[in-house]
Amino acid sequence: MLELRARLSVDIGGTFTDLVLIDSRDPRPRIAKTLTTPQNPADGVLRGLDQILGAEKITAAELEQVIHATTLVTNALIERKGVRTGLLTTRGFRDSIQIARESRYDIYDLFLELPKPLVPRRWRREVDERLLADGSVFVPLDEAQAEGEVRALLDAGVEAIGVCLLHSYRNAEHERRLGAIIRRVAPNLVTSLSSDVVPTLREYERSLTTVANVYVRPLMDGYLRDLQQRLAGRAFDGSLLIMLSAGSVCTPETARLFPIRAVESGPAAGALAAAAYARVAGREWVLSFDMGGTTAKACLIENGQALTTSQLEVARVHRFKKGSGFPLEVTSIDMMEIGAGGGSIARVDQFGLLKVGPESAGAEPGPACYRQGGRSPTVTDADLVLGYLAADFFLGGEMPLDVEAARAAITRDLAAPLGMEMVEAAWGVHQVVNENMATAARVYVVERGRDLKDYGLLAFGGAGPLHACRVARILGIGSVIVPFGAGATSALGCLWAPLAFDFVRSQYFRLDAVDWTRLNEVLLEMEREGRKLLRQAGVRDEQMTVKRSGDMRYVGQGFEISIALPPGGLGPAHEARVLEAFEAEYRRLYHRACPDIPVETLHWRLTVSGPRPPVEFSAGAVAAPGDARKGTRPAYFPETGGFVDTPVYDRYCLAPGAALAGPAIVEERESTAILPPGSHAAIDAQGSLVIGLDWPSLPSAAGERSSLH
Numbered sequence: 001m002l003e004l005r006a007r008l009s010v011d012i013g014g015t016f017t018d019l020v021l022i023d024s025r026d027p028r029p030r031i032a033k034t035l036t037t038p039q040n041p042a043d044g045v046l047r048g049l050d051q052i053l054g055a056e057k058i059t060a061a062e063l064e065q066v067i068h069a070t071t072l073v074t075n076a077l078i079e080r081k082g083v084r085t086g087l088l089t090t091r092g093f094r095d096s097i098q099i100a101r102e103s104r105y106d107i108y109d110l111f112l113e114l115p116k117p118l119v120p121r122r123w124r125r126e127v128d129e130r131l132l133a134d135g136s137v138f139v140p141l142d143e144a145q146a147e148g149e150v151r152a153l154l155d156a157g158v159e160a161i162g163v164c165l166l167h168s169y170r171n172a173e174h175e176r177r178l179g180a181i182i183r184r185v186a187p188n189l190v191t192s193l194s195s196d197v198v199p200t201l202r203e204y205e206r207s208l209t210t211v212a213n214v215y216v217r218p219l220m221d222g223y224l225r226d227l228q229q230r231l232a233g234r235a236f237d238g239s240l241l242i243m244l245s246a247g248s249v250c251t252p253e254t255a256r257l258f259p260i261r262a263v264e265s266g267p268a269a270g271a272l273a274a275a276a277y278a279r280v281a282g283r284e285w286v287l288s289f290d291m292g293g294t295t296a297k298a299c300l301i302e303n304g305q306a307l308t309t310s311q312l313e314v315a316r317v318h319r320f321k322k323g324s325g326f327p328l329e330v331t332s333i334d335m336m337e338i339g340a341g342g343g344s345i346a347r348v349d350q351f352g353l354l355k356v357g358p359e360s361a362g363a364e365p366g367p368a369c370y371r372q373g374g375r376s377p378t379v380t381d382a383d384l385v386l387g388y389l390a391a392d393f394f395l396g397g398e399m400p401l402d403v404e405a406a407r408a409a410i411t412r413d414l415a416a417p418l419g420m421e422m423v424e425a426a427w428g429v430h431q432v433v434n435e436n437m438a439t440a441a442r443v444y445v446v447e448r449g450r451d452l453k454d455y456g457l458l459a460f461g462g463a464g465p466l467h468a469c470r471v472a473r474i475l476g477i478g479s480v481i482v483p484f485g486a487g488a489t490s491a492l493g494c495l496w497a498p499l500a501f502d503f504v505r506s507q508y509f510r511l512d513a514v515d516w517t518r519l520n521e522v523l524l525e526m527e528r529e530g531r532k533l534l535r536q537a538g539v540r541d542e543q544m545t546v547k548r549s550g551d552m553r554y555v556g557q558g559f560e561i562s563i564a565l566p567p568g569g570l571g572p573a574h575e576a577r578v579l580e581a582f583e584a585e586y587r588r589l590y591h592r593a594c595p596d597i598p599v600e601t602l603h604w605r606l607t608v609s610g611p612r613p614p615v616e617f618s619a620g621a622v623a624a625p626g627d628a629r630k631g632t633r634p635a636y637f638p639e640t641g642g643f644v645d646t647p648v649y650d651r652y653c654l655a656p657g658a659a660l661a662g663p664a665i666v667e668e669r670e671s672t673a674i675l676p677p678g679s680h681a682a683i684d685a686q687g688s689l690v691i692g693l694d695w696p697s698l699p700s701a702a703g704e705r706s707s708l709h
Contacts, residue, residue: 015293487670
């Protein structure tokens with residue numbers, strides 16, 4: 001019998017698809033990176049799979065697991081490439097998903113553009129029924145009329161139907177009967193019920209999430225079936241798991257039913273990896289900084305855990321303007337995203353100012369230096385002409401870069417219009433993108449009531465280590481951690497993700513008048529369902545952990561904060577303890593509390609998780625024998641007055657304990673770390689590059705050289 005000896009993770013990004021292989025017989029992580037194939041992402045996945053398995057002489061039949069993070073859901077929502085979707089809702093609420101919250105994300109824009117609903121009005125149909133807020137029936141469901149509306153949608157050519165009835169989070173009976181009618185009329189039609197997808201109050205967010213889920217279900221189903229068939233064609237017989245936005249994984253069957261839960265799976269995997277690296281490095285309070293080819297993401301890691309949120313905004317009209325997209329009720333790692341990556345396009349705007357992003361050259365056609373048809377200058381082009389990237393070592397030499405094409409693009413589109421030297425324009429691009437990322441990260445941190453002086457910066461992604469030290473300087477952060485294999489850290493994060501299921505129920509109580517019996521029933525119902533699903537996935541009861549929380553607010557407020565609940569049965573004796581926890585968290589966020597105002601609870605959340613898979617690799621095995629110093633090349637550092645011959649080091653030859661001083665360049669196949677003048681660094685026991693920053697106040701004649709020769 002063939003031994004199952006390896007686990008493989010895959011992360012599809014906007015520019016590159018990353019793969020990481022962990023072999024039980026060898027502690028070294030193996031990494032592959034290939035260009036993403038937007039037309040069919042599975043092509044890039046299989047190409048990378050064949051590449052990494054061929055290099056390691058492992059067959060697909062020897063893989064125990066493949067864990068997959070995908071951008072399929074996100075891209076389908078942004079590009080509106082889902083299927084034709086209908087919506088059945090309570091009479092009078094047809095336009096809820098278009099009326100939205102009537103808020104303006106830019107109060108001064110007279111021509112404000114709002115996101116168009118995923119379901120056009122002609123495919124939003126009303127049914128005769130009505131539930132009251134307590135779940136009791138006010139108007140019974142007219143099944144004959146409802147069937148007529150279903151048939152009308154089918155005649156209109158819809159390929160999927162979402163069902164969202166008023167107050168169905170309290171009583172799902174009418175939605176279930178509507179689901180039965182749809183199955184009877186059209187047995188093969190894809191359907192999602194809001195009481196299954198997100199049984200919470202606020203009909204706008206519930207409708208959006210349900211519609212978005214069913215809108216992409218056929219796409220996810222087709223993609224997973226195609227991927228599974230192609231993996232089976234390579235004799236893969238292990239388990240395929242899908243990364244979720246919450247930092248956990250699920251089976252393909254669950255992903256087919258609830259694809260919306262995977263809307264931010266790739267960035268979530270990166271945050272999960274950052275949390276793991278922070279824990280082993282003994283730095284449990286860090287700002288995760290993930291800069292790839294298309295976007296940059298930031299996430300706060302506290303006590304070794306990534307912050308999470310229950311609401312996520314996607315498909316923004318203005319991609320990086322908060323409030324211009326769809327607010328979905330999806331448990332997710334709490335992240336900031338900005339259009340700043342290696343492929344971000346630089347341009348001169350109508351006012352003669354240098355702008356970078358959010359538009360990206362992506363994988364096709366890519367930056368000018370890729371020689372694949374791209375002509376616009378990008379951040380990667382600027383980094384190349386500044387000497388930070390080696391033209392002959394991009395992706396380990398597999399993808400040579402064209403320096404002259406990068407120089408020509410920067411000169412034509414930036415330097416000439418601005419009336420400056422080409423290098424000055426390139427440095428401007430580098431600094432503008434750093435400022436953009438730092439500003440977005442600062443806002444993200446302040447909105448959460450944190451102070452960055454308490455954090456380090458953990459940088460990864462293909463471009464993250466290259467820009468991390470400059471971003472840290474702007475933010476006032478004094479240390480940067482760059483993990484080994486930084487260019488594929490998000491893919492590695494998939495391997496740390498446990499199997500888990502998230503549940504939420506809306507049950508309103510005043511905290512001083514909680515029906516504790518009912519609350520315990522709700523929590524126990526969710527826990528039983530979660531344990532049942534994990535057992536079906538092969539997880540034993542003693543391996544499961546349960547986390548519970550409640551969303552609470554002061555009476556009269558519009559939004560809630562999440563408070564952890566103690567384990568076991570709850571009762572009146574827990575009221576004071578829960579209230580104390582709420583006020584402590586409220587003070588931390590807003591520096592005040594209102595003890596005279598009663599507290600109310602809206603949602604109760606529960607997560608049942610399996611064990612976190614162990615991912616261990618030897619830092620000692622990472623280092624190869626030989627001289628770490630590869631040579632020197634000119635790199636641009638304003639602190640030194642311009643270009644300086646800078647030592648370049650082979651990341652794979654730097655063993656734990658090795659020390660460096662800036663300026664220096666440390667190269668991996670998938671990423672490059674830049675140590676500016678005045679910095680110092682060492683390789684820790686886990687193989688991470690830990691950089692301390694001590695910025696000089698005045699430029700010096702020459703940069704300090706590394707202690708390694």
